[in-house]
Amino acid sequence: MSLPPCIRFLRDYVAIPSVNPMRRDDVPAEIAYERRYATHLREQLRGLGLDAELVGEGERTSVVAQASVRGARDTVLVASHLDTVPVDGMEIDPFDPRIEEGRLYGRGSCDTKSGMAAAVAALASVLERGTLARNVVLVGEADEECGSVGVRDVLARLGTRLPDWVLATEPTELHIVTAHKGIALVRLAAHGVSCHSSEPRNGRNAITAIARAVLALDSLGNEIGTRQHPKLGRPTLSVGLIGGGQAANIVPREAWLVSDRRLLPGEDEQHVRDELRGALARHEVADVTIESCVVEKPALETPDDAPAVRVCQEALARLSLPLEPTTAAFSTDAGLFAQAGVPGVVFGPGSIAQAHTAREFVELAQVERATEFFVRLFACS
Numbered sequence: 001m002s003l004p005p006c007i008r009f010l011r012d013y014v015a016i017p018s019v020n021p022m023r024r025d026d027v028p029a030e031i032a033y034e035r036r037y038a039t040h041l042r043e044q045l046r047g048l049g050l051d052a053e054l055v056g057e058g059e060r061t062s063v064v065a066q067a068s069v070r071g072a073r074d075t076v077l078v079a080s081h082l083d084t085v086p087v088d089g090m091e092i093d094p095f096d097p098r099i100e101e102g103r104l105y106g107r108g109s110c111d112t113k114s115g116m117a118a119a120v121a122a123l124a125s126v127l128e129r130g131t132l133a134r135n136v137v138l139v140g141e142a143d144e145e146c147g148s149v150g151v152r153d154v155l156a157r158l159g160t161r162l163p164d165w166v167l168a169t170e171p172t173e174l175h176i177v178t179a180h181k182g183i184a185l186v187r188l189a190a191h192g193v194s195c196h197s198s199e200p201r202n203g204r205n206a207i208t209a210i211a212r213a214v215l216a217l218d219s220l221g222n223e224i225g226t227r228q229h230p231k232l233g234r235p236t237l238s239v240g241l242i243g244g245g246q247a248a249n250i251v252p253r254e255a256w257l258v259s260d261r262r263l264l265p266g267e268d269e270q271h272v273r274d275e276l277r278g279a280l281a282r283h284e285v286a287d288v289t290i291e292s293c294v295v296e297k298p299a300l301e302t303p304d305d306a307p308a309v310r311v312c313q314e315a316l317a318r319l320s321l322p323l324e325p326t327t328a329a330f331s332t333d334a335g336l337f338a339q340a341g342v343p344g345v346v347f348g349p350g351s352i353a354q355a356h357t358a359r360e361f362v363e364l365a366q367v368e369r370a371t372e373f374f375v376r377l378f379a380c381s
């Protein structure tokens with residue numbers, strides 16, 4: 001059976017481990033980080049005649065490649081993250097891509113190596129035919145799943161040479177996504193005074209303090225849940241991790257929690273901090289401070305009539321794919337590019353229902369359709 005280039009590329013990419021350790025230290029070195037995949041892409045893109053280079057430190061490598069044409073209609077940056085989530089508990093061999101019944105199985109097959117395979121195959125085809133009509137900056141960015149260091153490295157390399165718009169590949173089942181929430185992670189720390197548990201009044205219990213903070217956050221979550229965005233619904237706040245104490249017979253000095261805050265457009269780090277401070281004060285929570293508050297991904301909200309949306313719709317229309325812009329429940333690197341002043345959309349083959357799963361797969365037909373989309377997008381045809 002002869003496979004189309006997009007599927008052959010996808011098979012090659014899935015076979016190259018690029019696991020994001022997600023701040024864990026038990027992921028084996030031979031499957032961790034993005035450097036192997038980034039290097040493979042650099043060589044492949046150079047083979048197509050592109051100016052391709054690696055950016056970033058150590059194993060946390062991203063790739064940036066440029067294809068330019070005289071009289072270009074505009075410059076699009078296609079960003080397809082290189083990292084995958086870890087492979088613990090997978091029920092298939094994560095790095096031995098298998099094709100069965102019209103699907104390709106393996107870690108990253110859906111999220112989002114199929115998006116990269118479609119973009120690269122399309123670019124190869126358009127360059128071979130000499131029909132490139134817009135400048136393309138093809139980016140494979142590291143660390144999308146955790147800290148987003150890749151986008152920061154790529155933006156630093158681009159400097160002031162920013163593209164007109166960005167398309168981030170993620171599994172959207174070939175729908176054009178123009179809005180999603182952002183993510184902030186907040187860590188609160190409680191500092192008490194430790195003593196023997198037989199005389200607890202001699203100390204100040206940090207776990208009791210953090211427990212009061214949990215209740216304050218729960219109530220804050222209900223309050224912000226009354227806000228409503230016309231497309232994205234409500235912002236959320238959820239306490240996901242908690243810890244503290246040393247032993248049952250010691251009144252604890254330290255305790256902490258980590259909370260996940262999903263952001264609406266316009267909600268930034270300062271907004272989240274102010275809101276938290278207000279909630280802790282209203283509930284008279286003592287001994288608790290905001291240790292960190294990091295916006296991992298800003299929200300995305302691109303107007304439905306933005307040029308980025310219209311040119312994607314032109315390509316979708318020629319393939320008889322749905323034109324209606326939609327939203328995603330997950331966050332993407334398009335939010336970070338938007339924050340840097342580059343409007344963007346999210347589009348790609350595969351379903352988020354298969355991303356990160358024990359039997360991750362992508363439908364081959366969707367990868368081929370996505371490739372046709374990119375051909376039309378790059379050639380304006």
Ligand SMILES: [Zn+2]
Pocket residue numbers: 081111112144170171
């Ligand atoms: Zn993804």
